[in-house]
Amino acid sequence: NAPEYIRAIMPYLPGKPVSELAREMGIAEGSIVKLASNENPLGMSACARDAITGVLSEVARYPDGNAFALKAAICSKFGVRAEQLVIGNGSNDILELAARAFMAPGCAAVFSQHAFAVYPLATNAVGAKCIEVPARDFGHDLDAMAAAITPETRIVFVANPNNPTGTFLSGEQLEAFLGNVPRDVLVVLDEAYTEYLAPEQSYDALGWLARFPNLLISRTFSKAYGLAGLRVGYAIAHPEVADLMNRVRQPFNVSSIALAAAEAALGDDEFLAQSAEVNRRGMMQITGALSELGLEWIPSSGNFVAFRAGDAAAVNLGLLKRGVIVRPIAGYGMPEWLRVSIGLSEENTRFIEALRQILA
Ligand code: PMP
Numbered sequence: 001n002a003p004e005y006i007r008a009i010m011p012y013l014p015g016k017p018v019s020e021l022a023r024e025m026g027i028a029e030g031s032i033v034k035l036a037s038n039e040n041p042l043g044m045s046a047c048a049r050d051a052i053t054g055v056l057s058e059v060a061r062y063p064d065g066n067a068f069a070l071k072a073a074i075c076s077k078f079g080v081r082a083e084q085l086v087i088g089n090g091s092n093d094i095l096e097l098a099a100r101a102f103m104a105p106g107c108a109a110v111f112s113q114h115a116f117a118v119y120p121l122a123t124n125a126v127g128a129k130c131i132e133v134p135a136r137d138f139g140h141d142l143d144a145m146a147a148a149i150t151p152e153t154r155i156v157f158v159a160n161p162n163n164p165t166g167t168f169l170s171g172e173q174l175e176a177f178l179g180n181v182p183r184d185v186l187v188v189l190d191e192a193y194t195e196y197l198a199p200e201q202s203y204d205a206l207g208w209l210a211r212f213p214n215l216l217i218s219r220t221f222s223k224a225y226g227l228a229g230l231r232v233g234y235a236i237a238h239p240e241v242a243d244l245m246n247r248v249r250q251p252f253n254v255s256s257i258a259l260a261a262a263e264a265a266l267g268d269d270e271f272l273a274q275s276a277e278v279n280r281r282g283m284m285q286i287t288g289a290l291s292e293l294g295l296e297w298i299p300s301s302g303n304f305v306a307f308r309a310g311d312a313a314a315v316n317l318g319l320l321k322r323g324v325i326v327r328p329i330a331g332y333g334m335p336e337w338l339r340v341s342i343g344l345s346e347e348n349t350r351f352i353e354a355l356r357q358i359l360a
Pocket of ligand 1: 089090092093159190192231232233
């Protein structure tokens with residue numbers, strides 16, 4: 001007897017595990033290159049690894065439900081206060097907590113076409129309505145999004161950079177948009193890939209919080225910090241927003257191992273810089289090759305790039321047969337496109353060579 005709005009939800013389809021794919025394709029598991037989920041090809045920082053080992057003796061105890069140490073580390077790194085923070089089981093949890101705290105049946109959320117799949121998922125799960133706004137050049141059309149806000153709208157989701165297209169909005173564009181959104185509508189600014197932005201792209205979203213109490217900044221340890229499997233994300237928002245989200249949060253939503261690893265990873269600026277540099281070089285390698293192959297691709301500010309493969313299903317199968325996993329994005333309204341995550345140089349070469357063979 002689940003409500004109709006639950007029955008209507010389209011399930012999120014995660015990629016197949018590498019082991020299963022290896023078996024299916026008859027390829028050795030070790031020779032498979034996975035460039036499908038925008039993970040960090042360097043793995044995690046050594047500091048995080050040490051922290052995980054250090055906390056193993058404590059796992060018989062519940063984690064700190066208030067994430068005191070991780071919050072303190074975030075506060076000192078970004079100059080925010082603990083009461084502005086929500087710690088999530090991945091930033092997916094943050095998106096869902098925002099939906100649960102601020103929406104119910106009868107409410108609506110606005111987001112862009114080609115936006116992250118969890119926005120409709122989190123919205124539908126609370127029985128609220130999705131208002132999808134046509135994209136402009138594969139990115140957010142912020143004017144159209146502001147115009148699409150209805151009296152029922154409680155949340156606007158904006159990803160910067162956007163996944164799966166990698167498009168980027170400047171600080172000026174975002175700030176102007178915030179000025180156009182009513183104060184009783186929460187703007188969830190999803191910055192899952194913010195650590196990959198070039199220095200000249202940076203903007204001071206935290207500085208906007210004082211003027212825009214309806215702004216929520218969502219970030220994750222899954223991408224540049226290399227901790228996707230541990231599931232840690234966080235929100236920085238007005239204390240009242242954070243308080244409401246913390247009320248609907250499960251008391252122990254993040255494990256002690258994940259908390260310790262995230263705290264340690266946050267302090268490893270060298271690893272973060274190295275991750276960004278590997279990404280910058282890999283992005284040039286992959287986009288250069290895509291251009292050489294005569295393929296259209298969307299300039300990306302993330303750790304992935306979407307390219308027009310034409311018969312994307314056939315190209316994807318060809319890549320799989322050659323042991324390379326990328327992400328088809330038909331589900332994002334881009335049936336001719338594939339998204340490839342930036343890997344290590346040799347992984348990128350495997351992808352490029354496989355693609356070259358398929359298109360030959
Ligand atoms: N937002 C965006 C735009 C993403 O691409 C992702 C990961 N695919 C997430 C949020 C969620 O990541 P996580 O739950 O691992 O933090």
